[in-house]
Structures are given as C-alpha cells and as structure tokens.
Amino acid sequence: MRPRFPRRRGLGAVAACVVALSVGQTLTALPATAAPTPAPTPASAVDAAQDRAARAVAGSLADTAWRARVRTVALNSPEVDIASLAGQARGTLKSTLADADRRIAAAKGLGPKAGSLLRLRLGDDSMRAALASGTVPWVAAATTDDDPAVTAYDSRGRAHAIDARRPPSHPVYVVDIDASKALAAGLDVLNEELGRHGLASADRTSLRTPDAAAAAGFWTTRVTSVRLSNDEEPWIKGDAEIYTLVTGFGLDGKVRVDPVDMPYLDNDGTVYRPNQILVNWSNYKYNLADAVMMEEDGSTNYRDLAKAIANALLTIADQGAYVPLVNAVLDAIPDDWWTDDPDYVDSWYTLARADNGTRNGARGNGWMTVEPYFVSAF
Incomplete structure (x- = not known):
C-alpha cells in the first residue's frame, strides 16, 4: 500500500x-452554468x-x-x-x-x-x-x-x-x-531549472564534483534504513514515488538544492535498507543541511516547482552561520498545490555531517537511520 x-x-x-x-x-x-471556466x-x-x-x-x-x-x-x-x-x-x-x-x-x-x-x-x-x-x-x-x-x-x-x-x-x-518514469524526467527538469535560476545543483547521476574527484575522497551522509508512516490510501493509486530535496549553502555561500530520487520507497509500513547517499558534504559550506521529502503523485509541474523554490531561496543570504531552509521550501509551494500535488511527506531540519543514528521526521510521518560515510576517490 x-x-x-x-x-x-x-x-x-x-x-x-x-x-x-x-x-x-x-x-x-450536471446542468450547465454561466460561470466562466477558469484556466x-x-x-x-x-x-x-x-x-x-x-x-x-x-x-x-x-x-x-x-x-x-x-x-x-x-x-x-x-x-x-x-x-x-x-x-x-x-x-x-x-x-x-x-x-x-x-x-x-x-x-x-x-x-x-x-x-x-x-x-x-x-x-x-x-x-x-x-x-x-x-x-x-x-x-x-x-x-x-x-x-x-x-x-x-x-x-x-x-x-x-x-x-x-x-x-x-x-x-x-x-x-x-508511470510515476517512476515521470519522476526521473522531472528531476532532470528540476535540476536544469534550479541551475537556470541561480541555485547550484549537482548532476544527480554523479556524486563526484570536480573538486571532490581531485581529492582523496569526500564525506557523505548515507541512509541505512528508512520507514514511512502507515496511512490508508485509495486502492486506485499505485506505488508511491518518493524524492528528497536536500538544501543548504554551497561552497560559494549561495543556497543550493540537490534532488535525490528514492525509487525504492513504494509502500508504507515497510522498513527499507537502501544504503543510499543522501548528502554529499563536499558540495556544502557548512556541516549542516536540510531535507524535504516529497511524493510524485501525478500532476507535479517540475518547472513551476523549480521556479517557486528558486524565487523563495534566492532571497536568503549567507549570514556566516547556518540557517534552516525547510520552511522556505514549503512556503514556496503555492497553497493550491497542497490539495493535489506535490505531496509533502516529511522534513528533517539541520542534518549534521556527524549524525549517526535514527532521525525522526518533523511531521512524524517517517524516520531515517543515517551514518557518516566516506567515499574514496580510488
């Protein structure tokens, strides 16, 4: 389910x-009405x-x-x-x-x-x-x-x-x-649009940046297990397609957003053990980042989503100390989108590079067990 x-x-x-x-x-x-038809x-x-x-x-x-x-x-x-x-x-x-x-x-x-x-x-x-x-x-x-x-x-x-x-x-x-196919294409669009609007975003097909590739390796946060809440869903809908927006300040001090596909998260009430890298710390100025988990549920317009997020996050400047970005991401999404898509799943404030253990989502809809993981360049 x-x-x-x-x-x-x-x-x-x-x-x-x-x-x-x-x-x-x-x-x-239904009888016809004289009311104008909205776009x-x-x-x-x-x-x-x-x-x-x-x-x-x-x-x-x-x-x-x-x-x-x-x-x-x-x-x-x-x-x-x-x-x-x-x-x-x-x-x-x-x-x-x-x-x-x-x-x-x-x-x-x-x-x-x-x-x-x-x-x-x-x-x-x-x-x-x-x-x-x-x-x-x-x-x-x-x-x-x-x-x-x-x-x-x-x-x-x-x-x-x-x-x-x-x-x-x-x-x-x-x-x-086909939500999996739509999400894969949508995340490509999201990366493209975020970059166009000035929000740095790594190529989601690779964790290696030019600087990281030249070094001995880099530290990441890896998801070792994750579980989402057990809520009833209509039979007519298929498996969920989950992705997470990882946000923080890039090495240049500007806000960056890195979308992460989590295609294995199909069912609620199930513990998944993906050993998936969620955050590549070589991309971030601080040892803190935020994560907003979303669900692709059919009608998400990824270009509009990227524009809304960019318009909100580009107003946030680096003050020399980390500022959580979860609320800015959520507030950027137009209110009418919440009646359909994209679905807000949960959020994790201030994930730290040193975090090692279970972190509960802020809304109580799920939890993740994370650990520091070093990716060697060789």
Whole structure:
C-alpha cells in the first residue's frame, strides 16, 4: 500500500459533492452554468487527459478480440504501456492516447522527451477471477486528488461512481501515469531549472564534483534504513514515488538544492535498507543541511516547482552561520498545490555531517537511520 500523507488543506466542496453519490450509481450530466471556466491547473489538466484516455480505452473494449488481448496482458503483467499496445487496436485509440500523453507531459513541464507516460493495470488482485472469467471490465483514471469516489467507464460509454477506498467486485482497469518514469524526467527538469535560476545543483547521476574527484575522497551522509508512516490510501493509486530535496549553502555561500530520487520507497509500513547517499558534504559550506521529502503523485509541474523554490531561496543570504531552509521550501509551494500535488511527506531540519543514528521526521510521518560515510576517490 502506498503511503498517504496529510495535505496543508482539506478537501473542498467538490469532494463533498462526490460523497453524495452512492457507490455503483450511474452518473448523470450536471446542468450547465454561466460561470466562466477558469484556466486549467496542472492537476486538472493531468486529470482531464487521464480521464479522456480512460474513456477511450473503455470504448475500445467493445471489440472482443482487442478486449481479449488486453485481458491477457493485464493478467500477466503488473502494468502495460497502453499507448504501445494500442497500436494493435482498431480506430482512433492510438492517436487519442498519444494526444493524452502530450497533454500530460506539457502539464508536468516535461516536454516531448518524456515519451509515453500512460500505463494500464488491473485495479486490484481481488478482480483477477472476474476478469479471467470474461467479465467486461470498466476503466477508470487514477486521479491526483483524494476524492472518496472515482468515475469508471464501461464499453458503452456509461459512467459509474465507485468507492475509492474499497475495490469493487466488478473488474476495473486503471489508467495511470508511470510515476517512476515521470519522476526521473522531472528531476532532470528540476535540476536544469534550479541551475537556470541561480541555485547550484549537482548532476544527480554523479556524486563526484570536480573538486571532490581531485581529492582523496569526500564525506557523505548515507541512509541505512528508512520507514514511512502507515496511512490508508485509495486502492486506485499505485506505488508511491518518493524524492528528497536536500538544501543548504554551497561552497560559494549561495543556497543550493540537490534532488535525490528514492525509487525504492513504494509502500508504507515497510522498513527499507537502501544504503543510499543522501548528502554529499563536499558540495556544502557548512556541516549542516536540510531535507524535504516529497511524493510524485501525478500532476507535479517540475518547472513551476523549480521556479517557486528558486524565487523563495534566492532571497536568503549567507549570514556566516547556518540557517534552516525547510520552511522556505514549503512556503514556496503555492497553497493550491497542497490539495493535489506535490505531496509533502516529511522534513528533517539541520542534518549534521556527524549524525549517526535514527532521525525522526518533523511531521512524524517517517524516520531515517543515517551514518557518516566516506567515499574514496580510488
């Protein structure tokens, strides 16, 4: 089960409306209003693209041969690149999914290099028997919010409200984003944008800086074990994708941000022992740094995230003594983002180079055991 972390704001009136729908009830169209339509936020743009893809996949399942092909793949694979598989389908499914992929990449600030992000998976293992017996599945999009109900579509285009907390007995395919692929591309964008805005950031594919490479080695802080809190999360969402923003003052006295991917942190309530290097102290002026752990949950726009963080941190000057940066990072994220993404997981203030042992997160959502670790140049 993926971890679920509290938002800074609660669910709005939209969630309250969805609760009023009984589970399994067929949705009806809402009356049109005269209110102007606001520009889509990254979250709504991603959700809209995924919903459009889910509708298209559901409609394509009316073709019995294609439906059987998808069923075979879904029963034998945890997930499938549905855009690639759609090349075997009739009609406009392939072009519809390609358009949805482009819209999602644009909303997340990733650009065309991200490639196909949409994936299809069976919603829950409890649905396998019904799917294998030939029941025509519904298709739902894995939304980026925490609504208690989600919409699933059948092959005739009808919409059904289903409980997001309890898997239905009817099999459901979930159209989701490959969060691991999106996060990898997003962290590249984050590094690029932070550098463009004057915040030094090391190449995340290498721990070695030119100065460190020329020396005998450098000291780091290594995560030997980590555990995130046990919180209930909707079945429709897949594994978490976690990353940490390590912040501090660089050797030039300017604030720097180093994103660190933590792809193994899939489930809550599980102790992971990655022996992963979190902080490379050769990049920092002081022997102190901060860490803000976040979750990629679908709609994060990495270019906007980098700009927001840069605008906040560039106003902080080196006063000759270390200043914690966690609050500045959190305050930089626009309030409306907290209702969807990026999810704030936890934060660790003033990690010291000499820290050796367990450090609890400031919000109590997790802990890390860290140790000093020397990386030899030879």
